[in-house]
Amino acid sequence: MVLSISSFPGLFSAATGVALHHLLFRHGEWDNSAPTIFGSYAAVFAALHVLKSTGPVVGLQDTNVYYLLVCHLLGLFGGIIIYRVSFHRLRKFSGPTLAGVTSWYINILSAKKLHNFAVVDKLHRRYGDYV
Structure with a gap:
């Protein structure tokens, strides 16, 4: 065939x-x-x-x-x-998997209160210097 x-x-x-x-x-x-x-x-x-x-x-x-x-x-x-x-x-760096897939991840998280700095700071405290 x-x-x-x-x-x-x-x-x-x-x-x-x-x-x-x-x-x-x-x-x-x-x-x-x-x-x-x-x-x-x-x-x-x-x-x-x-x-x-x-x-x-x-x-x-x-x-x-x-x-x-x-x-x-x-x-x-x-x-x-x-x-x-x-x-x-960059796949081996720690952090949320969805953050590695798309940049929409951080935008959706920070859209709740429009405090991107707080969201990024929280991610740094959880995963370290490189997220």
Whole structure:
């Protein structure tokens, strides 16, 4: 049995997310490029949606474009989480696991009273100098 991309489009889409993180996003600082990245994703998604609605596209005949986008994003974010928890150079520092996965952790903790300094001080007292 021959496997092709059109046989498992969701799996292929998730693999592109993992590959994109491993080959591109893992290197360098991407915080300032977020609007450009979001715009690029929106443009590709819109182009796929338009192509799909105007007629059959090779490999996308029976596949929903939203499904492909969700699979790609799950692969991308899943790859990021696995990398940060298992392979990142800073993974061995003590601290909450969620703090190592995302910067939203400290934002959510400090949003309750808007006292980021108190939250960070509490984390330092619990885990030491490096959190």
